[in-house]
Amino acid sequence: MSTAAKPTVVLVHGAFADAASWSPVTERLLAQDVPVLVPPVYNRSLSADAAAIRAVVERIDGPVLLAGHSYGGAVITVAGVADNVVGLVYISGYALAEGESLGQLQGGFPDSDLAAHLVYAPYPVEGGEPGTDVSVEIDAFPAVFAAGVDPVRAQVFAVSQRPLSAFAFTEPASAAAWQTKPGWGIVSTADHTINPDVERFGYRRANLRKVVELDAPHLVMQTHPDEVTAMITAALAELS
Template sequence: MPVGACAFYREDMSSDPTIVLVHGAFADASSWAPVTRRLLDLGYSVLVPAVPNRGLDSDAAYVRSIVEQIDGRALLVGHSYGGAVITVVGEAENVVGLVYVSAYAPDVGESVGQLQAAFPDPELAANLVYTYFPSGGTEPGMDVSVDIDAFPRVLAVGVPDDVAEVLAVSQRPLAAVAFGDIATSAAWRTRPVWGLVSSKDRSINPDLQRFVYARARAHRVIEVDAPHLVMQTNPGEVAALVREAVESVG
């Protein structure tokens, strides 16, 4: 346990899994910062990897390589597209549970794009920007990001204006191929699941979130009156759900 950890919250945290927070599209590891701080203050071991956002297969392989090098068990927490990533990564032997936060949770053979198409388009769909990047192949790749002016309204309602402005201009784009990549495994079929629905989400339809959590037979689902970036607006509630999952598997 790290020096200065608040050990008084639990008599013995040595058996607790490492919490791995996986960010989604249009964000980076810093998007988890308010939740990360709370979990560290509770004395938990936490990792927040930088997801490349280049495609589901490669992103899952990268995150899994980190998870499998953890000395002990791991609890995966995925936000948005990060939910699709943990759905695949969760097959790793040391993963003991999955927490979905405003997230996708595809089934085997299903893509994020297919899930999205089954529900009315959120406001995000009309505010995406497409740009090319060198892919090393004969054709350039295509990145997807959110229009900077629309970002605060679409993803970050309730986030302080100065913070939303910084998040808007420091996005981590998602390669367009990721929307069509199919999940090769669905760890929610074999791992316990918890879910959080952002009821004011304008990026992923809240009904989509409710559907995938129900399909995964989540142990518990909470609804928060919050936007897509619920980790920024309601970090206490997110951290409380993660803590509940940790205590359940621990």
């Protein structure tokens, strides 16, 4: 692939987080002169979130490598069918099958520690019944979601988390881009948010080109940014 066609890396964050969760990796990619974008994920529904990311992707003039963390993995699985997406990188993420929901994939495995620490709250929906936002108990967030992260930063993440609509847990994926696009993945073996076996199963089913297992927590981009960056740049090298 020529320099002019160098892929843009689009980093897709997950539930209970925002673009700041990717900051250490974003900094490293920028330092290597890798084109990168870190758009917001609105966490309203899988279809709407995937459509929003796909719209970002399709505005990019040239190829795109999508990297999704956690729920962001489900988002890139659907959004990745965009014609200019050339690959998918899953970071502690959900690699859904077409027609499968987050709840269905998770339901095949024992619950992680997250399940006992979720908080439900209504949010208004114009012209309709209120929706339900799902977030993580603030006191439990550092241990369950941000283990291994600097305690002060973990507390900041806890009080600034972006909830996920409950609807996103039950909505089936309309597509599975890994059926036609190459993929790479990182399993966080010390993950307390997603059962690591959920990650392993999805990656194996998607026949990813390379899977690395790290003794790392869920926010592996924060605790192991060099390894995550290396996975992304290795994918770029394979695509060149």
